[in-house]
Amino acid sequence: MNRRQFLNFIAQAGVLAAYPGFAVASRLPTTDDVVFLTPSDSDYTMHTDLFNKRFNRHPKIIAVCFTEQGVQSAIALARGKSLPVAVRSGGHSFEGFSLNDDGLSIDLTLMNSFKLLDNGQFVTGPACRLMEMYEYLIPQGRLIPAGSCGMVGIAGLTLGGGYGIFSREHGLAIDWLKRLRLIDGLGKIHEVEQGSDLFWACRGAGNGNFGVVTQLLFDTLKAPSHISRYLFQAGNLTPQRLSKIAKLWFSISAQLPNEAFSAFVHNGKKLNILITSTLSTLTPGMSDLLKQLEQVMDKRLLDNTLELMPGIRRYYGKLTPLNFKNASAGYYRSYADIENVAEKIFETVSQGNGLLFQINTLGGAIRKPGQTDAAGCYPHRDYAYLGEIQSYWENPEQEAGAVAGVAQVQQLLAGNGINAHYSNYPDTNYDKWQTQYYGAANYTRLQAIKKQYDPDNVFRYPQSIKLG
Numbered sequence: 034m035n036r037r038q039f040l041n042f043i044a045q046a047g048v049l050a051a052y053p054g055f056a057v058a059s060r061l062p063t064t065d066d067v068v069f070l071t072p073s074d075s076d077y078t079m080h081t082d083l084f085n086k087r088f089n090r091h092p093k094i095i096a097v098c099f100t101e102q103g104v105q106s107a108i109a110l111a112r113g114k115s116l117p118v119a120v121r122s123g124g125h126s127f128e129g130f131s132l133n134d135d136g137l138s139i140d141l142t143l144m145n146s147f148k149l150l151d152n153g154q155f156v157t158g159p160a161c162r163l164m165e166m167y168e169y170l171i172p173q174g175r176l177i178p179a180g181s182c183g184m185v186g187i188a189g190l191t192l193g194g195g196y197g198i199f200s201r202e203h204g205l206a207i208d209w210l211k212r213l214r215l216i217d218g219l220g221k222i223h224e225v226e227q228g229s230d231l232f233w234a235c236r237g238a239g240n241g242n243f244g245v246v247t248q249l250l251f252d253t254l255k256a257p258s259h260i261s262r263y264l265f266q267a268g269n270l271t272p273q274r275l276s277k278i279a280k281l282w283f284s285i286s287a288q289l290p291n292e293a294f295s296a297f298v299h300n301g302k303k304l305n306i307l308i309t310s311t312l313s314t315l316t317p318g319m320s321d322l323l324k325q326l327e328q329v330m331d332k333r334l335l336d337n338t339l340e341l342m343p344g345i346r347r348y349y350g351k352l353t354p355l356n357f358k359n360a361s362a363g364y365y366r367s368y369a370d371i372e373n374v375a376e377k378i379f380e381t382v383s384q385g386n387g388l389l390f391q392i393n394t395l396g397g398a399i400r401k402p403g404q405t406d407a408a409g410c411y412p413h414r415d416y417a418y419l420g421e422i423q424s425y426w427e428n429p430e431q432e433a434g435a436v437a438g439v440a441q442v443q444q445l446l447a448g449n450g451i452n453a454h455y456s457n458y459p460d461t462n463y464d465k466w467q468t469q470y471y472g473a474a475n476y477t478r479l480q481a482i483k484k485q486y487d488p489d490n491v492f493r494y495p496q497s498i499k500l501g
């Protein structure tokens with residue numbers, strides 16, 4: 034929708050303005066396609082708040098775009114002024130990569146229209162939020178496997194891979210992406226699909242590297258009717274007890290059917306183990322696995338089945354900005370990958386710096402044996418687990434301790450050979466990010482694609498693909 038249509042829509046529906054980043058610029062538009070804001074404009078600060086409050090970035094120009102023509106004008110302006118360009122959809126980048134301090138930021142927040150087509154495909158603007166997608170698709174019986182946090186943007190999530198509680202059964206978000214539109218560093222529009230190098234690159238490494246993705250087209254799948262949830266909790270934890278339970282959890286989660294997902298979440302004080310499943314009945318095998326968990330955990334907090342829509346809503350999480358530092362804690366194949374450092378990690382997380390160590394199950398349909406171009410460039414399909422280290426704080430004086438705690442856990446993992454990381458959980462501490470996110474061979478090919486579509490390196494941030 035363009036600016037005029039958007040304002041009409043807002044006036045009629047009275048929606049969205051409550052969300053951070055959705056505020057409408059009151060200043061007269063430069064055109065119907067884009068509004069350019071500079072720090073002296075009163076509306077400017079409405080577009081500088083990111084989900085991660087740790088960052089306070091101030092681009093020279095923010096281009097609030099409504100249409101592809103608006104994006105082209107923004108790129109032309111940035112090129113004319115030799116400004117680096119950052120791209121923002123949902124604004125949830127862990128490292129705030131969607132805003133820069135010295136350049137032009139393309140804000141796509143209002144390019145968020147979406148529609149389920151008669152053929153069952155879902156076409157969407159880049160800034161549709163995951164919760165908007167679920168609230169729209171699920172009542173129509175359709176689904177795309179993506180993450181669960183409600184305000185994450187569909188573009189940012191998908192371009193890095195995109196996994197969630199349905200991924201073991203149905204794969205990554207990129208596995209359902211069929212086509213996208215992108216405006217490259219020269220301002221040229223491309224519509225690409227399977228068979229194109231650019232499509233391969235955008236399915237795993239598309240975040241702010243080659244251009245601005247303005248539209249995504251997905252296949253959808255039949256949504257399951259229900260989701261079952263089992264949650265176990267333990268307190269009075271020692272690093273030794275945590276390690277013992279972790280070992281058991283790795284073994285149990287490896288036996289789960291693909292319809293199930295599990296998360297191991299140690300928040301320093303308590304350990305929560307969640308299992309979700311879309312199976313209509315509890316198989317004897319799963320019953321046995323749950324019993325084993327019950328024996329080592331203190332209590333079962335949840336054991337229920339909900340209709341999918343209310344079930345998914347339980348995992349939307351916080352919808353408003355937070356102070357945090359989260360990062361990939363690496364991919365693992367089994368407990369053996371972290372066994373040597375598990376106790377030390379649990380000890381560090383327990384030390385009270387607001388740290389949280391989480392491991393999620395992957396595997397199942399994410400795996401693509403003998404990965405070919407058709408699977409996109411996301412290189413971590415063989416791993417069965419993804420770790421994430423998180424820290425949260427309220428007061429500024431807690432920040433240094435929280436950030437140092439994250440680094441400590443990262444060092445332990447790196448020292449133990451954990452070196453593959455998820456590009457959608459980026460961290461500037463990762464100095465070999467090129468291979469850690471993309472793999473060496475893929476990175477070289479991505480550089481060649483960068484050269485073709487963004488030869489002047491217009492799109493750049495600390496961990497963007499570099500020209501060769």
Ligand SMILES: Cc1cc2nc3c(=O)[nH]c(=O)nc-3n(C[C@H](O)[C@H](O)[C@H](O)COP(=O)(O)OP(=O)(O)OC[C@H]3O[C@@H](n4cnc5c(N)ncnc54)[C@H](O)[C@@H]3O)c2cc1C
Binds near residue numbers: 180185186190
């Ligand atoms: C609370 C929270 C929960 C999360 N949960 C999950 C999860 O369950 N599963 C999962 O896979 N990931 C998850 N993530 C990670 C998430 O996938 C990434 O943070 C994602 O990049 C966010 O996308 P965005 O559009 O919201 O963010 P943005 O900050 O707008 O963008 C993130 C990156 O993508 C680039 N980008 C954004 N839009 C475009 C575009 N249109 N064209 C080109 N480049 C673009 C930006 O330049 C930036 O580098 C979570 C993150 C948070 C903060």
